[in-house]
Amino acid sequence: MSTNIPTGHELLRDSRLNKGTAFTASERREFGLEGLLPPVPLSLELQVSRLNNELAELDSDLQRYLLLSDLQVRNETLFYALLMSDPARFMPIVYTPTVGEGCQKFDHIYRNPRGMYLPISARGRLRELLANWPQKGVRFIVVTDGERILGLGDLGVGGMGIPIGKLALYTACAGVPPQYCLPVTLDVGTNNHELLEDPLYLGLRQERVRGEAYTAFIDEFVDAVQALYPKCCIQWEDFANFNAVPILADYRDKVCTFNDDIQGTAAVALAGIYGALRISGQRLADQRFLFLGGGSAATGIAGLISRAMTLDGMSMAEAGARTALFDVNGLLVTSRTDLAEFQKPFALKHEPVTSFVEAVKALRPTAIIGVSTMPKLFNQQVIEAMSEINERPIIFPYSNPTSRSECTAEEAYRWSGGRAIFASGSPFSPVEVNGKTFVPGQGNNVYIFPPMGMAVFATEAERITDDMFIVAAKAVAERVTEEDLATGLIYPPQSRIFATSLHVATRIAECIFDRNLARVERPKDIAALIQARLYTPRYSA
Structure with missing residues (x-):
């Protein structure tokens, strides 16, 4: 491991560098981890085995979904080692059908930030917000506005589970390096009044923006992506039909993009x-x-x-x-x-x-x-x-x-x-x-x-x-x-x-x-x- 890395608690909170209990004795001394972990190191393979045992003890796939979500934020290498050990087993947990329930309950089970949330209230500043993402050279963005999540309808910012899950499968099923992947939610409001009346809802509390303002917001987003990440492919996900079709038509011959739906x-x-x-x-x-x-x-x-x-x-x-x-x-x-x-x-x-x-x-x-x-x-x-x-x-x-x-x-x-x-x-x-x-x-x-x-x-x-x-x-x-x-x-x-x-x-x-x-x-x-x-x-x- 390079010496140009964080140490101590900061290292344990870096999902891409954290090894958890797999840090060796010498690494623990070098990076100030002694005493912060149980004393006996485990191999990556034993960590995967322990997680499989833990998952088997849980009562529902939603609980497994939450455990895996926490793991992804805590230790990305272990997360993908687990998923790639048996992709067929984990696909229904990290994506459909379990992700649907995860999106529906998003505001009530929210734990850790992941991806970028770009609200329409930040019009004119999207490039500034996108630049806050720590990883440079992003190659893939999966983006939703949350209006037509699977067959479940308008879930507002709760739709973020879709870009996160899709990009996890980019890596687990085809080996795309995860450091180049960025999930994005465009928050233009929601027409789901149950969400608007829920005190725990995490998105903008307004009706969805339509028309020219919406189109201009999409244009600004694409321009910001092109400026910051010129080799990035944009995958549009779970937009309403009346937005999905024209967005694809507008950009398919201009940038590297596709609509998975x-x-x-x-x-x-x-x-x-x-x-x-x-x-x-x-x-x-x-x-x-x-x-x-x-x-x-x-x-x-x-x-x-x-x-x-x-x-x-x-x-x-x-x-x-x-x-x-x-x-x-x-x-x-x-x-x-x-x-x-x-x-x-x-x-x-x-x-x-x-x-x-x-x-x-x-x-x-x-x-x-x-x-x-x-x-x-x-x-x-x-x-x-x-x-x-x-x-x-x-x-x-x-x-x-x-x-x-x-x-x-x-x-x-x-x-x-x-x-x-x-x-x-x-x-x-x-x-x-x-x-x-x-x-x-x-x-x-x-x-x-x-x-x-x-x-x-x-x-x-x-x-x-x-x-x-x-x-x-x-x-x-x-x-x-x-x-x-x-x-x-x-x-x-x-x-x-x-x-x-x-x-x-x-x-x-x-x-x-x-x-x-x-x-x-x-x-x-x-x-x-x-x-x-x-x-x-x-x-x-």
Whole structure:
């Protein structure tokens, strides 16, 4: 360990340098730690083992979430050593579904500061506030304004749990060095009156700012990031549709940025479709898609699917005609007068349909994709109608957390007589139907955004394009084995998430170099470039 470090209590409070009980006897003497720790040092491996025992004794995943949150603030190396020892086990704790409860209770369980909070009351000073972050050279910012957290709605500054959790997975699942990651919450107020009336609420006590003032605030934020961190990639997370779509449109060709709810969700859905087609034996160009939900997630998936179809020789118009969206007011058709601008390109020339099951019967889709955040809308009538039309119906209830899923795995498999090709946004346990055990896949964006981050980190990419998300989707599907498919699993098991991420990152990096979007010279071995950039959780000597 370098001698240019803090000592004593200050060292024990530095999350990046703290080793806790792993400080050796000589380090304790050198850095004034003698007497401040129990006398016998433990290895990193024994620290991980002790934490596993402690976690097993806790009664709920929220308690485990809080323990891990405290650990991250106290000892970052140990936090990532624990997560990376078994990413599949810890993903549901540090992210969905547990993070949803963490965000809902954020103000009541708040413990330690993490990330940056930029309130709209600081307009004109965002660069000054961002400069307070101690780590220079930030490469990744995940930012939210807290308005549409998962399927839970407006949680104000409580949405900070999302950027923190996403960036933890950047590292745990793809090896992005954590010192380059910064979670940010833009506080523009909240329209959640329960929060505004809660004396413990930690955000601005005002209604959400809209219109030109909001747009100017976003512009100032992006300008401040570019000025301080010119190589930084901005990931937009959990913004309301009417803000998410224009923000992405405004900046996607100007800075290195993407919206995970739109593009990441689209890519993981496309990956699931590629996996499903390996089971059904059909072509992408022959599919018809019906979405339950007409927001930015639905339009993002529909748009990426259409673009992927064009790579197989279809025109964009032909591809677009094979996707349909259904929202709270029915099928999106051209005669409707209530459509947002971003929805209009996806409206069909079709008579109105106000029942989803009737839309299934009229349009005869091969796949239904739920991004509505409304539970149980893929009911028995819907699943049975899909099963009458298709030998192997594709059923993707992608809304999360689990309480918002359009149907469960058991419902999809049982109501289809075991013929459904299923994936969901939240995890479900294996299901036995007619003597066969099916393993449900989870269409989790974790297959996409961490490797996207690693590819951008390694190549110093200037921009992120839709082509990169199609490449990522294909790369995820490449990691599904025949043994996986035999159980109905269309995504790689999360137990293999790290190896999958490195494969996907390599494919994305190849695309970045092919498009001349890298800021570094193309190496002979791109996989080796990725390997050389990986973070490994170990204590420095």
